[in-house]
Amino acid sequence: MIDAHNHLHDTAAFAPVETVFQRAMEAGVRRMICNAARESDWQTVLQLAKQYPLSITPALGIHPWYVAETQDGWQDRLANLLREHPGWIIGETGLDLYHQPLNESLQEECFRTHLQLGYELRRPVVIHCVRAWDWMMRILRETPHLPPALLFHAYSGGKELLAKLLQYGGWFSFAGTLLYEKNIRARQSLPLVPKDRLLLETDAPDLAGPPQYRSGHLKDETGKDKSEPADLRLILGGVSTLLDMAAEELEAQLETNFTTFLSL
Template sequence: MMKVFDAHCHLQDPRILSKTPQLIKAAQDTGVVNFAVNGVCEQDWGSVKQLSIAFPSVLPSFGLHPWYVADRSPNWFKKLKEYFDSTPSAAVGEIGLDKGSHGKKIDFSEQVEVLRQQLELAKELNKPASVHCVRAYGDLLELMKSMGPFPAGVILHSYLGSAEMVPEFSKLGAYFSFSGFIMSLKANKAKKMLRMVSSDRILLETDAPDALPKSNINSLFFVEGDTSVAEEIHGQRTTSSSTPDSSLANSSQVVTDALMLPKETLNHPANIHNVLEYVACMLEITKEELAELSYQNAVRLFSYEGSKLLQK
């Protein structure tokens, strides 16, 4: 069985937290070995820490996501540093910049300052940082240039930036992580960008419970109890079954792909295989080759001092 490493997800998300043990088990049964679980705000860092204690496969990350910058407490940074002091296995994330529909409601200069503080902390701790970026890649590149390079690595999570920026980010120590969101790009743009990424800088992720891949429904896993999924679909892929249901694939009663599912449909961490297949196709290499190189890249990146990967 191929080994796969989910380089960025949110198994602490309130929408799925109660189901996390089953989701981890189902994903592990398909070959997912590790889950880099990223906190996003002061309120969920504790849940991330608890998951990392309960599950050897969970690698914790703590960070303040740009969407939560306006809600941060006066002592947020002190609290963040205390989490790293008490959890040596943790990386930094999710942090970043956002000029999208949600992010533009939050003062951008504050986003930049909060990101700068957390990138400085990542450098000080010699840990990788997982970075969210929406419509702000130019700003992110300039900030990283002013601070870099980042020898411990910066993960550009769910990367959707231009092909032209890939070499610039790479020089600064960036890795490029791809989720189901890459399927929203035009195929020729996705292919051009992916081919600019060096094979030693590519990672795969789910961003679960978000970023459901736009794949045929019979190839997807669904989160048990997800009320956005129609009854005739629900249950077909909620278990650890690794083979598509042929009766579902042939049913004219069922929608044929995830484009027709409600946008709030939850993403299952086992769906990293759909991302793997799509990216391998774009790169014209086998799934096995991509699984191996992305797994080795993630292991190398997450093998910092104190990491769980070094404790095995």
């Protein structure tokens, strides 16, 4: 099984990363994309990828929440790291009109830089988009040369945008939060995503699903469950029921998808 989007390094706030990683292996979650969110994460994620080279594919980028932290020259430092490591991808980047402060112009500039880099280096780009879909669609429409693939993680754009995003090279990943019955938008989109463009994720340590879809091993200081990569097995079980597919069949499809996605 594959966790298509997490922040394994951030689980260190709650438990040793080695323990969390080991539980993922024991649950059969053998590969993952570990996403950096700010430049100060890059080396941590790179270190993890060196420690677990068969399992971890790093994504390096600047998350929209952290655009104000960027230091001069980050674009060149990111491009250099990616050039040194042809198998690595770009992210987490994107747009967010919910989390304060918004820093809208910086977000846009930063996101456009990631798209440009993805195009130039031919790398997939991992995208966070929260309450910013009109803005997202405008930027994608205005960008003549897009990266080979765009992975919309924890997809929340609704079924209406799927066709257009597919044309832009969109892939769609869902986290455990999809399994809340109230998550109607995501649940309507799921069956309409072409099976060969679908991925699943934990977004560990965030976006934990309903209690029956989380292992409960990882907890914050208040005792609240955090998600971890091992939870992917439970999420896959829940999603296969929603899709009316056998879990083994879905698992095989997701493995094929992941290989294709990384080879684009």
